Amino acid sequence: MAATIEPPLGGEQRSDLSEIERRALDIIRSRGEEGIYQHELWKSLGLDSREGSRLALRLLKKGLIIREPAVHNGRRTYKLFIAQQKREKARLSVSIGSAIEIPCFSCKNLERCHLGGFFDPTTCPILRNWLNAKIKMIKQAMSD
Numbered sequence: 001m002a003a004t005i006e007p008p009l010g011g012e013q014r015s016d017l018s019e020i021e022r023r024a025l026d027i028i029r030s031r032g033e034e035g036i037y038q039h040e041l042w043k044s045l046g047l048d049s050r051e052g053s054r055l056a057l058r059l060l061k062k063g064l065i066i067r068e069p070a071v072h073n074g075r076r077t078y079k080l081f082i083a084q085q086k087r088e089k090a091r092l093s094v095s096i097g098s099a100i101e102i103p104c105f106s107c108k109n110l111e112r113c114h115l116g117g118f119f120d121p122t123t124c125p126i127l128r129n130w131l132n133a134k135i136k137m138i139k140q141a142m143s144d
């Protein structure tokens with residue numbers, strides 16, 4: 001007979017979690033850095049959108065997951081990630097550059113900006129100009 005010992009998750013032991021919360025965390029963790037769309041999680045667990053939403057909020061409040069706005073098939077939704085994985089990812093991006101410089105962080109249209117929208121990161125001249133300036137700087141630094 002084999003036994004596994006689970007490390008604490010975000011300051012909580014797995015025994016503090018309900019069965020459905022444990023299953024949800026296992027599914028989210030299995031997606032790794034890709035994360036999972038909120039509706040995909042509900043379907044995997046056989047929940048309706050209301051139950052699924054409440055479950056995601058509970059995990060969010062416990063600090064076990066992170067929820068990021070996303071667009072799927074033209075509809076706004078959320079992607080869910082295990083909290084620890086996202087913290088590691090954030091540390092990595094800070095180490096490769098100063099994220100605070102990105103114009104989106106101070107843009108008044110950030111909330112309305114998404115793929116296919118009026119404000120769209122793929123066509124935004126502000127973001128394109130910033131990226132071009134960065135590329136130019138990097139090329140210059142590499143040639144020195």
Ligand code: SF4
Nearest residue numbers: 104107110113121124
């Ligand atoms: S892509 Fe452009 S419009 Fe969208 S948040 Fe960034 S700066 Fe603002």
